[in-house]
Amino acid sequence: MGKGRRTMMNLLVVDDEKFAVKGITVGIDWSDMPIGGIYEALDVEEAKRILSTQRIDIMISDIEMPGANGLQLQEWVRAHSAHTETIFLTGHANFEYAQQAVRLGSFDYVLKPVDHDRLHQIVGSAMEKIRADQEQQEFHETYKTYYQHWVSELPAIVERFWQELLGGKIPANPERLLRHFQMYELPLQIRSTILPILISVEHWKEALNARDEEIMEYAIRKAAAELIVAEQQGCVIQENGSTLVLLYDAEACLSEQEVRRRCEGFIAACNRYFQCSLSCYMGSYTALTDVAVRVADLWQAERNNVTRSNCVLTEAESADGASGRKREAPSFGDWSVLLEAGKKEELIQRIQETIARYQGEEIGSETVEAIYYGLLHLVYQVCHKKGLAVHDLLPPQELQDYAGATRSLHQLQNWAIRVAVSCCDYMNEHLKDVSAVTMRVCQYIETHLHEELSREELAAAVYLNPAYLSRLFKKETGLSISEFSLKVRMERAKKLLAESNDKVSAVAEQTGYSHFSFFAKMFKKYTGLSPQEYRKSFQG
Structure with missing residues (x-):
């Protein structure tokens, strides 16, 4: 409720003397106040019935009444209509009454005979208190609602923070980092260490469309949080199309062997339940200011690994694999003949045989790239010779899938077979009689x-x-x-x-x-x- 808004309120007057009640409800001019309804009760039971069926904002009640008195009525009001503000009236200046009225949470205490102007003023003050209480209540409800929204969005906010930090959008300034830690409730200090683990999905055993693949990647992130982070403080984020695990201050309680064991269990679970092969690239415990550099090293390690799959690789193991020797790409002469003739089965067999020869060797990423560009050049060459446009044979995603095709030998083979099938099918369908x-x-x-x-x-x-x-x-x-x-x-x-x-x-x-x-x-x-x-x- 905004400031200054006039909200209609209901008034209840309780007194066993009817003329005293009328003196207040009729004898006082309430027209200048936002009073929507004025109710009268001659005893406590009648007052309770009104309070049970109507919202009463202000109650003016006599204390001394036959049977149950006004103080007993106030005890009932506190339990059943807590928002109601009570103003007591009494014909006795009894200090004990005043004490009990205050203890029961009454708004004010007025002696009889009642001064109408004074009572009018007190009711106005009660209304101001009610409006202030309502505004405060609405503020707390609004804050509570948005706080709950913020809490539900906090994982995404934390993920965006790490993405911006790793991308250099947030300077690794100690004071600024500490401010972010406090804002996002991250259990980190400036001297904290981070252990990054890059999870790279290498192959989906089932063909997935873009939506299904996104769902499965979400499932992989959830599994990583459960099996790798587990009880340890940390988070799992999506970065550059892959999953990145960040363990906070785990150096004292998690050895390298324990982290490896968790990663191996995670890989086995993904193989079984998500029908995919993937590898985990383990970094080392590093300072917050150096996390971006360490993660970049993991990306390079993933790029260099083109032969090993479904495994856990530490920094040292990744460095050994990076020294894979370069081998000459295969001769594409016979591939060209098969492609030009539309010999799909023979071409696929030749691709599989070629990739199989490389599987058991420690080759580097340059060899994979050479095969990729060699086959792509072959396709352009055949199209040029046949007078065709490359885009007639291959969809744009295949022509531009460098990152996916060169990630590993397995990915390269899948891409090469898709290219062979598309090109040969087109040749056989459109060039049967005249080229x-x-x-x-x-x-x-x-x-x-x-x-x-x-x-x-x-x-x-x-x-x-x-x-x-x-x-x-x-x-x-x-x-x-x-x-x-x-x-x-x-x-x-x-x-x-x-x-x-x-x-x-x-x-x-x-x-x-x-x-x-x-x-x-x-x-x-x-x-x-x-x-x-x-x-x-x-x-x-």
Whole structure:
């Protein structure tokens, strides 16, 4: 309730003398006060009935009444209508009464005969107290609601804090860090140490869409909190698409062997329940100011590991694996032939055999990258040769999946097989009879009939060697390029001669012949008739 808002209140007057009650309810002008209802009671029982059915904000009650008195009524009010403010009236200046009224939480105590102006003033003060209490209550309710929201969002807030700290958005300044620790209720001090553990999912055994994968990654983070952090202080956050565990001040109670044991149990549980393979990269206990550097080392360790899977790797073990030797990428010559011919099964087998040869060796990430870029170059090369656009064969996510494809040999093999399947399926579906290059040459000739085209010009249009283009075209159409060009020109000339009244010389120009005599000679050779004879025979 905002300040200054007038809220209507209800008033109850209790006295065994009816004229005393009327003197207050009728004899005092309450019109200048926000009073919504005025109620009267001649004894305690009647007052209780009203209090039980109506919200009474202010009660003016006599103390001395037959049967139950006003003090007994106030005890009942405290238990059943605690918000009600009570003003007592009495005809005796009895100090003991005053003490008991105060003890029972009454608002004020007035002697009879009642001064109406004085009582009016006291009721006004009671109303101000009620409004202040209501505002305070509403503030506490609002604060409580938002505090509960804040508490429920605290894990996400803490996760964002760590992400910003690791990303350099929050300076590792001791005073600022301490302020964040207090604000987010983190059990850390400036001298605290952090043990980072990077969890890298290497392979999902079941094909998942983006939504399902996000759900499973959430499940992995929850499992990491339960099995790795356990009773230890710490948190699990999402960082750069992977899961990062941060253990707080665990150096005194968790040995490296114990952390490894927890990570191994976590990996086994994920293998069983989440149908995935993953590895844990263990850092070492480090100061808060150096956490970002230590986590960056873990990212590098993950990048260098392309052969080991489903394991726990410490910093020392990761450093040993980083020295994997570079090996030459395979020759892609036979892959190119298989891809161009659409031999899907043979190409997949060749990919699997190649990756299998590398599996047992300590190779580095450079070798994996060389295979990735080699296959990608092969696809572009074949598309160029066939006159195709790469995006017709492969979706953008496959062309841009460098991070996923080069994470490990297993991921590389999955990516390479997906590429092989997409490309071969496209080749088999669209290039069964005539290749895309041949189709483009045919279209180019048909749209440039009015020009004199050379073999070199056609080859340049499809980015191929002229000799290779001639062989390819003859193989796929059964005609040489010159024979096909003549056929297209003559068929076009026949149509123009039959369906239009254009001069024969104009028809010659439209079909790419600058000399009428040469056109007439080629037309007669092709049809057995001169252009004029063909037109007359058609018209006849």
